[in-house]
Amino acid sequence: MKAVVQRRYGSAVPGDLDVPVPGQGEVLLEVRAAGVDMGVWHLLTGKPYLLRFLGFGLRGPKSPVPGRDVAGVVKEIGPGVTGFAVGDEVFGTCDGSFAEYAVAPVSRLARKPDGISFTEAAALPISGGTALQGLRGIRPGQRVLVLGAGGGVGSFGVQIAKALGAHVTGVCSTRKVELVRSLGADEVFDYTVEDFSGTYDLILDCGGARPLSRLRGATNERGRIVLVGAETGGSITGGFHKSLGSLLLNPFSSRKFVPLMSTERADVFDELRVLVEAGSLKAAVGKVFPLSEALDAVDHVYSRRSAGKTVVTI
Structure with a gap:
């Protein structure tokens, strides 16, 4: 699969990786879009250094692929998963959403709101x-x-x-x-x-x-x-x-x-879904980048030029 690959802090390049396999309580997603926020820049650079001591990896990132916000389609169900089926359209967070496929725990996924695109859905979870x-x-x-x-x-x-x-x-x-x-x-x-x-x-x-x-x-x-x-x-x-x-x-x-130390949970994302479907909330998507320009998307957010949310589409 195509992905943004990061082996050390401060360096990431487009590359190819094996498609991951979902474990207990996880699903494999075909990623359609990934949101971008300042957290992605922090994990790419490893700064501030305090983050490394908070469990994100002392010498290098724990995940070889950056990106956390995700929206996509369930392609494979891991052991112990209930409530989701192959073909379901979902959004939430995972480790490694800057890729064509990503593994996500169902504890951090909700059904995609009706009536919006994957691009809009990917802008919702973290922010x-x-x-x-x-x-x-x-x-x-x-x-x-x-x-x-x-x-x-x-x-x-x-x-x-x-x-x-x-x-x-x-x-x-x-x-x-x-x-x-x-x-x-x-x-x-x-x-x-x-x-x-x-x-x-x-x-x-x-x-x-x-x-x-x-x-x-x-x-x-x-x-x-x-x-x-x-x-x-x-x-x-x-x-x-x-x-x-x-x-x-x-x-x-x-x-x-x-x-505020916000948490990434399915029930929080489901609240967002309800607000979107009620017409009370919409994703203000600013600029959209293809996966091949994902690092430019991160720079765009870091420069504070982004109005609303920046999204990478796959």
């Missing part, structure tokens, strides 16, 4: 699941601020917050303003012109550029600041330093920082 988990507990009428509203997680965050009945303010760059408006944001701030104002019940920080003091000052009493990620902090800890620092501030304020 959509992260936004969904970050917005748990939002009540109708509350005010939600989404920083980085034009990116992968942010574009889903705007829509999910609206579906939950919140008043949503998005912050993004100039060229993403119309996208964020089209996703249902009640207000949009172009940060190249002016910074956001007001106070909020929840801030979903997908950008990571603003200091913790600025975020806390924009939060209502007993509000929450959900830290999705940050691309600052250097090669050692990356954005993790911000999350760690936020925990030191929590005992001294009623406004709480919540460093």
Whole structure:
């Protein structure tokens, strides 16, 4: 099968590999599309180095193929699998989705939403699941601020917050303003012109550029600041330093920082499916790349040029 092959951190090339065999609780997928997010760049480069100590491989990546978001068709059923059959169209996450075939655990798969393409489905799992988990507990009428509203997680965050009945303010760059408006944001701030104002019940920080003091000052009493990620902090800890620092501030304020460690689970993806089929959520797919240009897709996301989600099609 054709695949992107990575034997060491910092280097990946197109290549050929044997088709993998599904094990206990797994299925073999014919991959139709794979989503791209900053996590793929981190695992390609092995940075920040803290990731290597968190189980992704000290000297080199555990998976020879990058990519995690996946949408495709079940081609083979592994031992002990129930609930899926050959020919089922599914989406979710796995190790190694930048390939023509990939093995995925059924614990991280859900049925593809009706009425959308594989490209749209591949954009949903990680970014959509992260936004969904970050917005748990939002009540109708509350005010939600989404920083980085034009990116992968942010574009889903705007829509999910609206579906939950919140008043949503998005912050993004100039060229993403119309996208964020089209996703249902009640207000949009172009940060190249002016910074956001007001106070909020929840801030979903997908950008990571603003200091913790600025975020806390924009939060209502007993509000929450959900830290999705940050691309600052250097090669050692990356954005993790911000999350760690936020925990030191929590005992001294009623406004709480919540460093988000989202999980990849079938039930979360099934919630996304329900929202999509209800018309409350859509994948804002920006640019699409073929498998032969998968590394260009990763560079596109890393450069922060992507509006919405970037997807690789196979």
